[in-house]
Amino acid sequence: MARAVRVVVLGAGSWGTTLASLSARNTPTTLWARSEDTAREIDTEHRNRRYLGERPLPPGLRATADLVEAAREADVLVVGVPSHAMRKTLEQITNEVRAWVPVVSLVKGLEPGTRLRPTEVIAECFPGHPVGLLAGPNIAGEIADGMAAAAVIAMQDDAVAAALQPLFATSLFRVYRNTDVLGCELGGILKNIVAIAAGMAEGLGVGDNTRAMVLSRGLAEMTRLGEAMGANPRTFAGLTGMGDLIATCMSPSSRNRRIGEALARGLSIDEAVEALGQVAEGVRTAPTVMELADEHDVELPIAAEVAGVVTGKRTPTDAYRGLRRVAAGDEEDIV
Known part of the structure; x- marks a missing residue:
């Protein structure tokens, strides 16, 4: 009888823990937590109170603070650490990771300095491995909480993606x-910037029409920059584009939206991040995305205003005044 595939998830934040909980219902799963206290709490009390409160975790989900031990167990490695800590963690x-083990990213940011996407960082750290997100x-x-949802697993090799699908899928x-892969990854990166703009809109009370x-x-x-970089524009109409954008901009639980709301209340970027207490990738990503936009000669007026706010050069009120000064062109000219 074939041995069950073991999934190892690196990163015990809210999403890493949740995904590990999903896969633990299908196959043996280990969650690596940087904190020994968090690993012990997950292992013994089946809770991750810092990120998921009192929600119960599957009793079969195992946790460890030993990164090397976790890596050696992996038949599938899932990376859910923040973008700025990815390379240091993976190096x-x-x-320690066996050859040909697929590596799946949950990360939605860009590496500071290099502007590399998470899958590109993973590919440099694990050459020859199938890499996706x-x-x-x-x-x-x-x-x-058991509410229905959907996601996309993006891999260049569709056969690998098909093999990974049942590890994470449940009835809900x-x-x-x-x-x-490029389009799906860019959607997750770029929507965080728009979500900060949406949060600022909420905080400023600009109205539903403006938010829409x-x-x-x-x-x-998102589509304009994606196509300029070589992505399929149709991808941005799907779950990793429009779907992720709607959820991140509309949900009061969205970290990037909450950062935008805090900025609109007059908090500085440092105060907003400290109050959030979690990583909001859009804060680090916005200035880096503007570098990509310049490189590919693409205009991103909303992203530019957000980048100005998170770097302290503009206020949220200034940003929305700036958007009003952008001349309207042909609406169909989105690419």
């Missing part, structure tokens, strides 16, 4: 496939 286990409109708390969590404008034009910016 510690480059020689899992993304979609996934608010961790709702999924942990549907997993689709896509071979456009920001979301729809934000999607246009």
Whole structure:
């Protein structure tokens, strides 16, 4: 009888813990937590109170604070650490993960300095391994509460994606496939910036019409940059584009939206991040995305205003005044 596939998830934040809980219902799963206290709490009390409160975790989910031990167990490695800590974490286990083990990213940011996407960082750390991502409109708390949701597993090799699908899918969590890794990954990165703009809109009380404008034009910016970089524009109309954008911009649980709301209340970026107490990838990503936009000669007026706010050069009120000064062109000219 074949041995069950063991999934190892690196990162015990809200989404890493939630995904590990899903896979633990299907196959043996180990969750690596940086904190020994968090690993012990998950292992013995089946809770991750810092990120998921009193929601119960599957009793079969195992946790450890030993990164090397976790890496050696992996038949499938899932990376859910923040983008700025990815390389440092993965370099510690480059020689510990067995050859050909698929590596799946949950990360939605860009590496500071290099502007590399998470899958590109993973590919540099684990050359020769199948690399992809899992993304979609996934608010961790709702999924942990048993609400229905869907995601996409994107791999260049569709056969690998098909093999991974049943590891994460449940009756309430549907997993689709896509071979456009670039487009799926960019959607998850770029929507965080639009979500900060949406949060600022909420905090400023600009109205539903303005919020709808920001979301729809934000999607246009995501599509424009994605196609310029070589992605399939149709991807941005799917779960990892429009779906993830809607969830992240509309949910009060969204970290990036909450950062935008805090900025609109007059908090500085440092105060907003400290009050959140978690990583909001859009804060680090916005200035880096503007570098990509310049490199590919793409105009991103919403992203530019957000980048100005998170770097302290503009206020949220200034940002929305700036958006009003952008001349309207042909609405169909989104690419």
